[in-house]
Amino acid sequence: MRFLFPFLLALAFSGSGSARLIPQVCGSYRDRWNEDLHFHRQAARNADATRRATRPDIGNIAILDDSDGVVARRNDFNLDQKTLAFFPATAAPVKYRFQTSAGGYDLAAAASGSLIQGIRDDDARLVPLPFPFPFFGAVHREVFVNSDGNLTFGASDTDSSPRSLGRLASGPPRIAALFEDLDPSQARDGIRVVSDPNRFVVTWVQVPEYQDFGFGIPQTFQVRLYPDGRVEISYSGINAESAVVGIAPGGLQGSSTVVSFATGSSDAYGAAVGERFGTNTEVDLATAAQKFYESHDDSYDYLVFYNTLDIQADIGALAFESTVRNTRRGYGDRITDTGLEYASPSRLQAVLNLGPLSQYPADPSALMRGQSPGGLTALSVLAHESGHLFLSYASVRDFSNPDLRPMLGRQDAHWSIIFNSEASFMEGARLLDNGASAPSRFSTVATYESFAPLDQYLMGFRAPEEVPPTFVATGTSASLQRRAPQIGIEFNGGRRDVMAADIVQAEGRRTPDHTVAQRRFRFAIILVVRQGTTPSQVEIDKVEAIRSAFDDYYRKSASERAYADTSLKRSVRLSVFPAAGVIEGRSAQATVSIQKPLGAALTVLLKTQTGGASVPPSVIIPAGALSAGFAITGARAGVEELSAEPADAQFATAYARIQVAAPTVLRLITVSGDRQTATPGAPLAKPVVIRVTDVNELPYAGVAVQASVSAGGTLTPVTAISDANGQVSFIWTPGTDVVNRLTAQAPEGVAPVVVTATSRPFTTAASVVNAASSAAGLSPGGLASVYGTNLAGGATAQAAFPWPSSLAGVTVLVGGRAASLLFVTDGQINFLVPSELPEGSTQLTITTPAGTTSPVTVPVQAVSPGVFFDAATKFGAILNSGTAQTTGQRPAAAGEFIEIYATGLGPVRATSAGLRETVSTPQVQIGTVPAKVLFSGLAPGYLGLYQVNVQMPEGVPRGAQPLTVTMSGVRSNEVITGVR
Helix, strand or coil, X not given: CCCCCCCCECCCCCCCCCCCCCXXXXXXCCXXXXXXXXXXXXXXXXXCCCCCCCCCCECCEEEEECCCCCEEECCCXXXXXXXXXXXXXXXXXXXXXXXXXXXXXXXXXXXXXXXXXCCCCCCEEEEEEEEEEEECCEEEEEEEEECCCEEECCCCCCCCCCCCXXXXXXXXXXXXXXXXXXXXXXXXCCEEEEEECCEEEEEEEEEEECCCCCCCCEEEEEEEECCCCCEEEEECCCCCCEEEEXXXXXXXXXXXXXXXXXXXXXXXXXXXXXXXXXXXXXXXXHHHHHHHHCCCCCCCCEEEEEECCCCCCECCEEEEEEECEECCECCCCCCEECHHHHCCCCCCCEEXXXXXXXXXXXXXXXXXXXXXXXXXXXXXXXXXXXHXXXXXXXXXXXXXXXCXXXXXXXXXXXXXXXXXXXXXXXXXXXXXXXXXXXXXXXEEEECCCECCHHHHHHHCCCXXXXXXXXXXXXXXCHHHHCCCCCCCCEECCEEEEECHHHHHHHHCCCXXXXXXXXXXXXXXXXXXXXXXXXXXXXXXXXXHHHHHHHHHHHXXXXXXXXXXXXXXXXXXXXXXXCEEEEEECCEEEEEEEECCCCCCCEEEEEEECCCCEECCCEEEECCCCCEEEEEEEECCXXXXXXXXXXXXXXXXXXXXXXXXXXXXXXXXXXXXXXXXXXXXXXXXXXXXXXXXXXXCCCCECCCEEEEEECCCCEEECCEEECXXXXXXXXXXXXXXXXXXEEEEECCCCCCCEEEEEECCCEEEEEXXXXXXXXXXXXXXXXXXXXXXXXXXXXXXXXXXXXXXCCECCEEEEECCEECEEEEEECCEEEEXXXXXXXXXXXXXXXXXXXXXXXXXXXXXXXXXXXXXXXXXXXXXXXXXXXXXXXXXXXXXXXXXEEEEEEECCCCEEECCCCCEEECCCCEEEECCXXXXXXXXXXXXXXXXXXXXXXXXXXXXXXXXXXXXXXXXXXXXXCEEEEEC
């Protein structure tokens, strides 16, 4: 183990805002689906179980009642008079657990705190912290107290856009105590701060929600920060209409999680974790989708919901998109599949909540109410939300901070106004560069026109080489970057050119690429109405006007490269949808299927466009059957579009793209079954599944895959033929080797893939070492590492303090005593040596789910000093005292104090100050000069990790100097420290 200590001091900038809640077009953000499914699961627990008749469609518009849980109330705030505490789940706080308890509000701290003077609505103040505060892996010395019930690090957040879970995840590192629109300027007691060496307390005392007129409902709550990274939030009088509670590392790091804090969880969270509360009523999109599929096929990529109930899509937003399925890569979003919760087994990709029908004009091409020229129409809103299945999550990275995405604006899910998006539907603007010498270098000249060339690349409609160069302005303010699109905005800044290749470098290759990506999308338009009512003809006409115009609008907006179909028709499904591969000169089997059997045979006409692949002219699904098979033959290399047109007009035509490829482009990947635990002579618990695919991850059916196994193993079958998903499956009985191997090969030069199954774990005596110095042997009470093979049965796990004696099914016995485990993986285990271990020698064994190692005998020494260090630079784990800076970052001068972090310094005893100091005092040498030792003992809050405080002596030359620690005549490893 190398003890890493990358404590980062965040840069802070003060700021304040002056605007009100800005109604925004869109409530979409990456991971929005998390929030929507959490709302659905909560609402489902309280739903009326009575089933009501499905409403018939009106033409190509599906009608849903607001019954059966289709409309539900969001969860009311349920943490009042409680304390929500976040505890670091790891020694360095990078993950957190939470718990709730009754009471806890500190009235004395609220009364004695210093009032933040003059803080207004949408305002912030930068406040120094009395101690270094660790938060999600960084250490902070100051914090922004934002008027809207939250603390942020590194930057303030005074924006007036909706306070959402997306903003929690995408903004600066944040503690959201009651993230809502609050106005402390209207509070007598306002926001008060207590800053003590042992805690930092911020209390919002009777701070009201913002109101345009009169006074809002007052809210009282408190945040307490502690030096060990704990966060406590106490509530004492909350009646919020809408609020977000949680913590986040910011910058969309990791995958956010929506929880119920009152219900609790034992999980540890390393990314944004939060809950949204509200008193508003919303359409439960998952329940609405389930209701829709009771009478419709799973044949749509998008479900689009409007309502006649004047129910907002989201607070402050016209509409939003929630992703259901994504298997694509290279545009900044994550892989996900929650389709079964929406009752979609295979096709649904996104649900769109377009909000109340009343907010749209009768003419779908007319500007919506309140929109200036170049603004939104009903058609551009629908296009915008459909684009969120792919956009806008991709960006080049900031040169000075790779966590920042300068091309992105609101919610980090829209193009920024400082990015020349070429008037994309996805916000941004068409920017005019007036030249560096102009009074205002940049001007916005157009917005919301189409899917721009870069959009089309990210959507899979265009090759990267077809995307013209564009640019993003630099050196602008954060508030401008998040501003809503508008024509006529002028601003100054630098210019950074952006090429499609830069996006590829930042986000990875777009997979599948434009050659085989889906180009045809089906939309179901659904109107939610009050139970027992019939939508008026005016309402039907308005929805139909949007629907009937959208197909042509989408096609033109995608530069004739992609197509929308908004008709309500039954589905035929091609097994090769949306795309598949076939080897040139060979055939592969495919099927066409329907979801419900018919009383008569269904003829389906098959056609390819260019002759690159051949299919029979038609196929017949017999009466009462669900599918029929046919062969696809690859005639020549290239991409072909296959269509399947049913003779019955109630069915929609199905499409798929077919890649005809030479065998040499294929590759094999392991789907499942790798790294299982082997029992010699018995089959593995799971089959080994391997997929035949290509660079676009397409399936190739009908390919023979041969497999062989290492000595003593058997295999069934030896050769398998890939199915419609491109997959083959093997039943493997491994032999007696420690590591068994299965090698799968496809013919004609395709690179093989190797799958392993491991037997019992293995290590040697020489592989048991000091965790810092790698010196052989153990020291009681010190940290040690053991290296070997199959030490964790394929698991990788890190424990929070106090360290357990079992981690991921792994235990380490030292002299018959269970050691506390810090970290386990197949190649290495870090553990705390039992302090009561006698000198001499002892036996060590490791037990995993795969078995137990043979005992190894290792030496035990009373002391074995080792100093932790960075293996890359050899600089020791040495801090300038009282700071988070290492001597590699800021060398220490003579007379200054430094902290050396080590292990193996032997027994300790308690002091009157509550510390545990070593029984003996070590000697520290820097260069050739002895240093004065002020303290030697366990680092506060740890076992096994020792801290030695010394004063940098006079006479040490400047630069990188060697440092050693000697305890009871035993010298440590040599590390480097910086001297100035």
